[in-house]
Amino acid sequence: MKGGGGVLTERQFEVVFSVVYEYIQTGEPAGSRTISKKYLPGNSPATIRNDMADLEEMGYFYQPHTSAGRLPTSRAYRLYVDSVIQRRRPAPAETEMWKREIREQKQGVDAILTYVSQLLGKATNCVGVAALSALEGIELQRVSFVRLGGTTVMVLIVLEGGLVHHANIQLPCELSQDTLDELGRKISTVAAGHAWGEVRDALFNFVFDGLERVWDTCRDALTQIDAILNKRSSRLFVGGAQHILNLPDFQDIGKFQTVLSVLEQEQALAEMVERYSIDQGVSVTLGEEISEEMKDCSLVLVPSQGYGMKTILGLIGPLRMDYEKSISILESIAEDLDDSLAN
Amino acid sequence: MKGGGGVLTERQFEVVFSVVYEYIQTGEPAGSRTISKKYLPGNSPATIRNDMADLEEMGYFYQPHTSAGRLPTSRAYRLYVDSVIQRRRPAPAETEMWKREIREQKQGVDAILTYVSQLLGKATNCVGVAALSALEGIELQRVSFVRLGGTTVMVLIVLEGGLVHHANIQLPCELSQDTLDELGRKISTVAAGHAWGEVRDALFNFVFDGLERVWDTCRDALTQIDAILNKRSSRLFVGGAQHILNLPDFQDIGKFQTVLSVLEQEQALAEMVERYSIDQGVSVTLGEEISEEMKDCSLVLVPSQGYGMKTILGLIGPLRMDYEKSISILESIAEDLDDSLAN
DNA sequence: CATTAGCACTCCTTTGAGGCGAGTGCCAAT
DNA sequence: ATTGGCACTCGCCTCAAAGGAGTGCTAATG
Numbered sequence: 001m002k003g004g005g006g007v008l009t010e011r012q013f014e015v016v017f018s019v020v021y022e023y024i025q026t027g028e029p030a031g032s033r034t035i036s037k038k039y040l041p042g043n044s045p046a047t048i049r050n051d052m053a054d055l056e057e058m059g060y061f062y063q064p065h066t067s068a069g070r071l072p073t074s075r076a077y078r079l080y081v082d083s084v085i086q087r088r089r090p091a092p093a094e095t096e097m098w099k100r101e102i103r104e105q106k107q108g109v110d111a112i113l114t115y116v117s118q119l120l121g122k123a124t125n126c127v128g129v130a131a132l133s134a135l136e137g138i139e140l141q142r143v144s145f146v147r148l149g150g151t152t153v154m155v156l157i158v159l160e161g162g163l164v165h166h167a168n169i170q171l172p173c174e175l176s177q178d179t180l181d182e183l184g185r186k187i188s189t190v191a192a193g194h195a196w197g198e199v200r201d202a203l204f205n206f207v208f209d210g211l212e213r214v215w216d217t218c219r220d221a222l223t224q225i226d227a228i229l230n231k232r233s234s235r236l237f238v239g240g241a242q243h244i245l246n247l248p249d250f251q252d253i254g255k256f257q258t259v260l261s262v263l264e265q266e267q268a269l270a271e272m273v274e275r276y277s278i279d280q281g282v283s284v285t286l287g288e289e290i291s292e293e294m295k296d297c298s299l300v301l302v303p304s305q306g307y308g309m310k311t312i313l314g315l316i317g318p319l320r321m322d323y324e325k326s327i328s329i330l331e332s333i334a335e336d337l338d339d340s341l342a343n
Numbered sequence: 344m345k346g347g348g349g350v351l352t353e354r355q356f357e358v359v360f361s362v363v364y365e366y367i368q369t370g371e372p373a374g375s376r377t378i379s380k381k382y383l384p385g386n387s388p389a390t391i392r393n394d395m396a397d398l399e400e401m402g403y404f405y406q407p408h409t410s411a412g413r414l415p416t417s418r419a420y421r422l423y424v425d426s427v428i429q430r431r432r433p434a435p436a437e438t439e440m441w442k443r444e445i446r447e448q449k450q451g452v453d454a455i456l457t458y459v460s461q462l463l464g465k466a467t468n469c470v471g472v473a474a475l476s477a478l479e480g481i482e483l484q485r486v487s488f489v490r491l492g493g494t495t496v497m498v499l500i501v502l503e504g505g506l507v508h509h510a511n512i513q514l515p516c517e518l519s520q521d522t523l524d525e526l527g528r529k530i531s532t533v534a535a536g537h538a539w540g541e542v543r544d545a546l547f548n549f550v551f552d553g554l555e556r557v558w559d560t561c562r563d564a565l566t567q568i569d570a571i572l573n574k575r576s577s578r579l580f581v582g583g584a585q586h587i588l589n590l591p592d593f594q595d596i597g598k599f600q601t602v603l604s605v606l607e608q609e610q611a612l613a614e615m616v617e618r619y620s621i622d623q624g625v626s627v628t629l630g631e632e633i634s635e636e637m638k639d640c641s642l643v644l645v646p647s648q649g650y651g652m653k654t655i656l657g658l659i660g661p662l663r664m665d666y667e668k669s670i671s672i673l674e675s676i677a678e679d680l681d682d683s684l685a686n
Numbered sequence: 687c688a689t690t691a692g693c694a695c696t697c698c699t700t701t702g703a704g705g706c707g708a709g710t711g712c713c714a715a716t
Numbered sequence: 717a718t719t720g721g722c723a724c725t726c727g728c729c730t731c732a733a734a735g736g737a738g739t740g741c742t743a744a745t746g
Binding site: 154162245257261 | 450451461484485487489491497499501505507509511524528582583584585588589593594596599600603604607
């Protein structure tokens with residue numbers, strides 16, 4: 001065999017690629033005859049068979065039973081996906097329609113992201129995910145405090161795009177609502193129109209006129225706001241889960257149930273999305289690379305930072321996903337989202 | 344045949360009840376022999392058969408094929424459920440544990456209701472639903488406004504229990520952030536500690552010192568807040584959807600897919616919950632009584648108004664639900680929720 | 687007249703054998 | 717190194733037969 005030591009010959013690569021492609025298209029194990037006829041007509045089935053046997057030994061394929069065709073292993077998927085990612089992809093035909101539909105969502109970032117996650121699901125037959133992360137990079141509009149009783153205070157943070165974030169904090173000493181209002185007003189005056197990251201230091205050094213007496217408490221409040229805004233991936237939108245039931249891969253109830261239970265763990269899901277996304281461009285994470293639970297799924301993510309907001313869009317679908325199509329849809333919708341957020 | 348004109352004899356009722364019960368327990372069509380032996384040992388299978396034939400004619404049963412047992416129609420379910428609702432139900436054994444677990448959720452009403460909906464799902468193998476409605480009855484803590492630009496203003500309403508509600512409104516004329524702050528402060532002063540319903544009229548007649556110049560605009564803001572708080576069922580929590588896949592009834596992917604698509608329509612679902620719940624006590628709505636889409640499901644709801652908040656807890660499950668168990672679990676958890684909200 | 691035992695009949699479900707076909711592995715020829 | 721040929725494997729489909737649960741009907745019974 002050629003290409004020992006893990007390096008594949010040109011033809012071997014073509015065989016792997018074709019088998020994965022064929023399997024993605026048909027859902028059936030691919031045989032040597034089919035590959036020869038459809039993808040490598042210059043080579044006879046016997047030649048392909050020999051390569052396939054070698055490639056199986058190298059861990060790219062496996063057979064569900066002796067007399068069946070080959071199925072790709074995750075190693076084969078990895079090779080395929082890496083190759084697909086590098087190619088140029090045509091933009092999907094529906095781009096214009098999506099752009100228009102996304103633009104029509106006017107009721108704030110929440111609504112847009114909910115809509116986008118559902119749209120992703122519908123368009124790809126996968127589960128759509130939209131995560132909003134790194135809140136500290138988004139422009140602030142307003143910070144205010146509501147006294148809930150004792151030293152418990154609710155912090156309300158309004159961010160650019162109508163995004164509202166709230167959390168309860170404990171202050172070291174009790175402040176009146178008037179004092180809290182004053183503090184909120186002063187913070188807002190300094191911070192409005194800037195990202196938290198930009199004004200954090202300034203605020204910590206800021207002398208709040210009239211609040212010197214409670215300086216420590218104010219600092220404490222700022223520290224806690226800092227913690228809230230630094231918490232990553234704080235908003236997650238999931239949509240279109242019903243569509244993956246259209247796929248033959250999830251006819252098996254057990255598999256789908258696993259996915260569903262993952263989807264309900266918002267926190268864990270958010271961390272997963274955060275962990276596997278890369279700074280720029282599409283990332284694909286396959287089955288076992290994610291976790292035992294997700295072994296039948298793959299996770300396609302693309303980050304985008306339009307308009308000061310760092311969002312991550314993603315798909316959760318079967319390993320046997322049409323990566324080419326899914327990735328181009330995902331990229332296209334990510335772009336539409338950026339456009340939409342920018343107005 | 345006895346009991347013509349739609350009135351059932353005692354025994355006929357028993358037969359209907361037993362068939363439904365047996366079907367709920369086993370998931371199999373019930374035959375005359377089984378019913379005779381297990382539920383009506385004083386009567387021979389032949390007698391039961393005669394009754395069954397009559398009852399089938401009356402629309403209580405149908406047969407999947409000639410030589411199979413009987414299955415209940417929705418008419419039979421209705422009879423069964425109405426009878427079950429009236430009986431006394433034993434409290435489930437896990438009550439204490441649930442109460443403790445619900446109490447441990449400290450992070451506000453949102454978190455409690457999310458948790459409760461998931462708990463409901465897990466405990467009953469149905470989809471758990473928790474709706475928070477009639478916000479106008481909940482005590483207000485704070486109202487404030489954030490200027491988003493032009494005449495667009497965000498209203499932030501903080502309710503008792505750390506519930507935050509926000510919406511964007513359009514005002515007839517532009518106000519500065521300072522003016523908006525002043526308005527928010529004045530409204531809050533009047534309204535804090537009261538339900539909107541109590542102070543609505545007072546607020547409309549209130550003269551906002553220093554804001555006379557923008558009196559009309561203030562009134563408009565109040566009107567819009569009124570609309571926001573009157574919108575029914577404004578928060579909905581759904582949880583535990585994965586559990587209904589444990590049930591044999593949802594092994595059919597198509598059925599589950601329908602349910603899932605209903606669950607993703609938050610608005611429609613909220614209206615459904617609102618419409619079918621009754622003022623007091625458990626209500627059960629069956630399949631076709633709800634909608635064509637939900638023909639294989641039943642909806643069990645129980646309202647509770649502890650602590651000024653009107654909540655509705657519910658289950659969405661198969662028609663072949665163990666109503667006795669589900670209802671007692673639902674009632675028990677509703678009670679635990681009330682307790683938990685009251686502290 | 688309601689109830690019951692007996693019995694023929696229906697129809698679904700399971701089981702097993704046989705044939706088909708897709709696909710492989712290996713060998714010998716090119 | 718590549719290819720054609722060939723025997724072999726194994727899942728899947730079909731078909732017929734057997735099995736069984738349940739019914740409807742009829743005639744007997746208290």
